[in-house]
Amino acid sequence: MSRLDRDLSSPPPIPEEGIAAVEGVLRSGWLHRYGETMGDASEVSLLEADFAALLGSRYVVAVNSCGSAMFLALLCTGVKPGGRVLMNAFTLAPVPGAVAHAGAEHVLVDVTPDLVIDLDDLAQKAEASGARHLLLSHMRGHIADMGRLMALCERLGLTVIEDCAHTMGASWAGRPTGTFGRVGCFSLQAYKHVNGGEGGLLATDDPDVAARAILHSGSYMLYGQHRARPEEAVFARWRDVTPNFSLRMSNLVAAAARPQLPLLAGRARIWNDRYGRLATALAAIPGLRLPHRPQEEEFVQSSIQFAVSGLDDAHFAAFLERSRARGVFLKWFGAKRATGYTSVSAQWGFLSDPHTPPVTAGVLERLCDMRIPLTLTEAECGIIAGIIAEELAA
Numbered sequence: 228m229s230r231l232d233r234d235l236s237s238p239p240p241i242p243e244e245g246i247a248a249v250e251g252v253l254r255s256g257w258l259h260r261y262g263e264t265m266g267d268a269s270e271v272s273l274l275e276a277d278f279a280a281l282l283g284s285r286y287v288v289a290v291n292s293c294g295s296a297m298f299l300a301l302l303c304t305g306v307k308p309g310g311r312v313l314m315n316a317f318t319l320a321p322v323p324g325a326v327a328h329a330g331a332e333h334v335l336v337d338v339t340p341d342l343v344i345d346l347d348d349l350a351q352k353a354e355a356s357g358a359r360h361l362l363l364s365h366m367r368g369h370i371a372d373m374g375r376l377m378a379l380c381e382r383l384g385l386t387v388i389e390d391c392a393h394t395m396g397a398s399w400a401g402r403p404t405g406t407f408g409r410v411g412c413f414s415l416q417a418y419k420h421v422n423g424g425e426g427g428l429l430a431t432d433d434p435d436v437a438a439r440a441i442l443h444s445g446s447y448m449l450y451g452q453h454r455a456r457p458e459e460a461v462f463a464r465w466r467d468v469t470p471n472f473s474l475r476m477s478n479l480v481a482a483a484a485r486p487q488l489p490l491l492a493g494r495a496r497i498w499n500d501r502y503g504r505l506a507t508a509l510a511a512i513p514g515l516r517l518p519h520r521p522q523e524e525e526f527v528q529s530s531i532q533f534a535v536s537g538l539d540d541a542h543f544a545a546f547l548e549r550s551r552a553r554g555v556f557l558k559w560f561g562a563k564r565a566t567g568y569t570s571v572s573a574q575w576g577f578l579s580d581p582h583t584p585p586v587t588a589g590v591l592e593r594l595c596d597m598r599i600p601l602t603l604t605e606a607e608c609g610i611i612a613g614i615i616a617e618e619l620a621a
């Protein structure tokens with residue numbers, strides 16, 4: 228019996244240039260992004276400027292995680308303690324965590340079988356809750372119809388913050404994710420598209436949001452060392468009333484991450500090639516359904532999702548177990564209890580009403596999820612599809 232002999236969770240490697248830059252930072256001792264008299268050439272400031280140019284965004288603020296970026300985005304766009312924030316019911320723990328960090332109340336919105344936020348449910352929940360903010364996850368790289376979504380949010384008076392942890396490098400109809408909403412939040416955690424180990428990037432065109440995020444992140448009075456920053460007059464409005472939360476990014480992280488930005492397009496081609504091979508092979512297996520991908524969606528797919536039909540609980544659990552035993556590690560977001568990196572909204576006991584909305588529960592019930600490591604070979608895609616087909620039929 229064939230077996231897949233590799234760790235599907237291996238993160239993207241750090242290129243030699245990044246290793247050299249990290250070494251340079253270590254040798255210089257400048258691990259902290261600010262110096263008292265130094266100019267604006269720290270690795271973190273350069274990363275912010277590079278990412279702003281790549282995304283086409285006016286301002287970028289680097290912080291210690293995407294969770295911190297989402298927390299600051301909520302705060303700096305006016306979420307108040309007790310305020311309501313709409314969010315996808317299918318997402319990962321840092322998202323409800325960011326809402327809780329801001330002291331706000333969660334309003335869970337259903338997702339469709341194509342794994343994007345359900346716009347009808349969004350409209351209904353927005354009106355029923357009176358929420359003014361949507362924290363939108365492009366979960367597992369699936370992008371909603373951003374034209375319709377933004378028009379709807381405008382009509383409803385919703386401020387949109389995008390969680391782009393899985394869509395760095397991806398676009399909808401030619402426009403990068405993270406530039407539709409007031410703020411876009413990106414992750415440099417090891418399993419995302421650029422691997423800094425830990426880290427977050429907050430992108431915005433709004434000068435007040437940018438200045439507040441920089442000050443909150445812990446810039447002291449050294450915000451002038453940021454390159455992708457608003458002008459002094461904007462800081463003057465905020466610097467004496469904005470507490471320092473010390474959420475800075477280290478120069479080590481930026482040094483490892485920055486040389487990966489120019490590699491993003493090449494990585495996307497590899498990920499999407501492997502995704503395409505897996506998707507074609509899996510879609511041919513009876514009883515498997517893959518999410519529909521619209522033409523306008525230019526995804527970067529570093530994982531794959533498919534739903535299984537026709538298996539009861541026990542047979543589905545056995546299928547997962549046998550696939551894993553052959554090296555194909557499938558995650559299951561439909562489990563009653565979260566394991567590993569999965570997250571289950573019914574288990575978020577810090578919410579005032581923890582539950583999984585019914586449509587989402589149905590979508591997740593038989594949904595399988597597998598990482599696509601950058602180093603996965605074409606041959607291994609065939610082996611994986613073969614193992615899944617055999618174990619489904621077993």
Ligand SMILES: *Cc1c(COP(=O)(O)O)cnc(C)c1O
Nearest residue numbers: 292293294319321390392414416
């Ligand atoms: C990883 C992830 C985040 C947060 O990233 P961190 O940098 O680990 O805080 C947010 N949303 C989703 C969907 C993620 O997978």
